[in-house]
Amino acid sequence: MRTSRRHDVWIIGIIVILDQATKALVRARFQLYDELELIPGLLNLTRVHNTGAAFGFLNASDLPLKTVLLGIVAAAALIGLAIYSATLPIEHWLTRLGLSLIIGGAAGNLIDRTVSGYVVDFVDFYWRGWHFWAFNVADAAITAGAALMVLDLLGIRGSRVPRTI
Numbered sequence: 001m002r003t004s005r006r007h008d009v010w011i012i013g014i015i016v017i018l019d020q021a022t023k024a025l026v027r028a029r030f031q032l033y034d035e036l037e038l039i040p041g042l043l044n045l046t047r048v049h050n051t052g053a054a055f056g057f058l059n060a061s062d063l064p065l066k067t068v069l070l071g072i073v074a075a076a077a078l079i080g081l082a083i084y085s086a087t088l089p090i091e092h093w094l095t096r097l098g099l100s101l102i103i104g105g106a107a108g109n110l111i112d113r114t115v116s117g118y119v120v121d122f123v124d125f126y127w128r129g130w131h132f133w134a135f136n137v138a139d140a141a142i143t144a145g146a147a148l149m150v151l152d153l154l155g156i157r158g159s160r161v162p163r164t165i
Contacts, residue, residue: 008085008100015104019137020111023120035124043125048134049118074110078103094152101145108138 030036030047037044085099112119121134135143 004090005086008096011097011100012104012107015101015138015141016108016111019105019108019141022122022137023108023112026120026122030122042127043123045122046124046134048121048124049116050121050134051118071110071113074106074113078106078110081106092152094148098145098148098152101141101148105138105141105145108141109136 026045026047030045032047032049035044035046081099081103085096085103088096088099090096109119119136119138121136121139123136123140124134125132
């Protein structure tokens with residue numbers, strides 16, 4: 001599979017659009033902490049606001065300028081990832097795909113943080129009394145992108161397209 005840089009940009013754009021569209025639906029239909037049970041005992045849609053970083057880290061802290069600092073860190077990370085991605089050869093398609101998913105997800109969450117001061121999360125997986133951290137489309141894209149990069153690092157599926165004769 002050989003992809004161009006244009007494909008990378010399209011993937012990033014699609015992730016941002018899907019993320020922002022789903023969050024807009026959640027904002028329009030759910031108040032904070034409203035929930036809708038989809039699969040009893042396993043999956044709810046629940047609107048929560050994450051003012052912290054990944055997995056709610058720093059969510060409960062009241063650091064001065066926390067939103068600004070997290071936004072700056074996220075923007076710097078986005079720039080770094082974009083520069084790194086731009087340096088990768090076309091043949092490293094699996095890593096570039098992973099980076100595109102991560103960049104799209106990070107951009108979607110950065111938009112929320114910049115506009116609202118928090119990230120809207122709404123997918124709530126749980127088992128009995130244990131709840132996984134609520135997440136959104138951007139978080140899922142970041143996780144999938146990181147998994148693809150790990151697979152590539154481990155040599156699973158290979159990062160380079162075999163040359164044809």
